[in-house]
Amino acid sequence: MSELIEKALADSDDTDVVVMGHGVLDQTGEVFKKLFGDAKGIVIADGNTWEVAGDAVVASLEAAGVELVDPMLFPAHPTVYADYDNVEKIRDHLAPLDGVIACSIGSGTLNDLTKRASDELGRRYMNVCTAASMDGYAAFGSSITENGFKHTMSCRAPQALIADLPTMAAAPQRCTATGLGDLIEKVPAGADWIIADELGIEAIDQEVWDLVQGPLPKAISDPEGLATGKPEALEGLVEGLVMSGLSMQKYRISSRPASGAGHQFSHTWEMEKLGMDREPPLTHGMKVGMGTIAVLALWEKILEIDFSRLDIDAAVAKWPSAEEMEAKVRRNFTGDMLEPAVKQTMDKYITAEQLRERLELVRQKWPSIQKRCAEQVMPAAQVEEILKQVGGVYHPSQIGVTEQRFHETYIRCQMIRSRYTLLDFLLETGVLQDEVDKLFVGDGFWAKRPWTD
Numbered sequence: 001m002s003e004l005i006e007k008a009l010a011d012s013d014d015t016d017v018v019v020m021g022h023g024v025l026d027q028t029g030e031v032f033k034k035l036f037g038d039a040k041g042i043v044i045a046d047g048n049t050w051e052v053a054g055d056a057v058v059a060s061l062e063a064a065g066v067e068l069v070d071p072m073l074f075p076a077h078p079t080v081y082a083d084y085d086n087v088e089k090i091r092d093h094l095a096p097l098d099g100v101i102a103c104s105i106g107s108g109t110l111n112d113l114t115k116r117a118s119d120e121l122g123r124r125y126m127n128v129c130t131a132a133s134m135d136g137y138a139a140f141g142s143s144i145t146e147n148g149f150k151h152t153m154s155c156r157a158p159q160a161l162i163a164d165l166p167t168m169a170a171a172p173q174r175c176t177a178t179g180l181g182d183l184i185e186k187v188p189a190g191a192d193w194i195i196a197d198e199l200g201i202e203a204i205d206q207e208v209w210d211l212v213q214g215p216l217p218k219a220i221s222d223p224e225g226l227a228t229g230k231p232e233a234l235e236g237l238v239e240g241l242v243m244s245g246l247s248m249q250k251y252r253i254s255s256r257p258a259s260g261a262g263h264q265f266s267h268t269w270e271m272e273k274l275g276m277d278r279e280p281p282l283t284h285g286m287k288v289g290m291g292t293i294a295v296l297a298l299w300e301k302i303l304e305i306d307f308s309r310l311d312i313d314a315a316v317a318k319w320p321s322a323e324e325m326e327a328k329v330r331r332n333f334t335g336d337m338l339e340p341a342v343k344q345t346m347d348k349y350i351t352a353e354q355l356r357e358r359l360e361l362v363r364q365k366w367p368s369i370q371k372r373c374a375e376q377v378m379p380a381a382q383v384e385e386i387l388k389q390v391g392g393v394y395h396p397s398q399i400g401v402t403e404q405r406f407h408e409t410y411i412r413c414q415m416i417r418s419r420y421t422l423l424d425f426l427l428e429t430g431v432l433q434d435e436v437d438k439l440f441v442g443d444g445f446w447a448k449r450p451w452t453d
């Protein structure tokens, strides 16, 4: 059992037990019994996760004396999506089963679906983790697509997690690569939070920060070990992912501790259904890893700028009115994404007067922002190398994103969420478009990594 996780659990609201280790599937029943007493249980799985752990989980639950109703099984193919229809499907299945507690077997999707469905019924649940593929296991909230817009739906985290390392190690390598992609974004996400903190927009909660940032260096330190299936490397990654979820559970306000501008690249592409026609579909963490490189490439340039000499009058003169800002969003989005993007953008809109005040603060705080963020971020090329080693995505062309689309994503993804990040900082200081453009010309990061198509 990880000491870090144990310490975090003592203080967590929703999750009471995390059993992480080798050969721990057989503790599922004992944990269920301890938390839920004589409640009946139902196993929720899909064809793949049932194959991997179904028998062992059922055997453990039965051995502990848990009375089980028939399992709820989704097919192995096509892949189950985290959309609200499936939340309703599970909820409507559970609703007539009075007091029955779910034990899901899965990773991102099944855990998120069961989490929200159980919460809507006012019930708790537990999950048996099948892959080190994302950080949502212990998170407060589920990432669900509703009417075409992906967002975090509020719901309590699982009361228990069983993280059997050999089971998670046996998942396809792309699952581990995707988990690392999801986790490594916490590096620039931390820098986003530092800016928001310095500018008085969203203060850093130090305990929450420590939960997510503390285990991070170790978790991403051995990509080669992750590629070759080294148990210690996987353990570090799983620990980082679970801790990241616990940080969101503690923070509650939002997914801020674990999700910054790099995630917004992924969310934009997800809502555009990028790679969803693939089988298996392109995963969240693959796109997040790509977004991480994108943001870090930008950071390298930004840290060289001296914003303490910013021309405030020029920036304020350039600032769009509310109508112009809304019109810009309307030019950039269509369909299901449009109205939510308008709302997210306008939620964070500030007037020219407010901008002036903020930019005065930027001038004053820049030395401290620069210093703290320089310590926080990593070179984009280093993350590129890590993701390459572990089998992740490190160039947009690998996921069918053209140079033009990628270039535009830098600008568009700023509009899809109200959370203040580096992208907002650059928009407000008036340099976003120019700094992004520079990445694609001359000796810019992406100019040196041409598209082959």
Ligand SMILES: [Zn+2]
Pocket (backbone or CB within 6 Å): 134, 135, 182, 259, 263, 284, 288
């Ligand atoms: Zn994520």
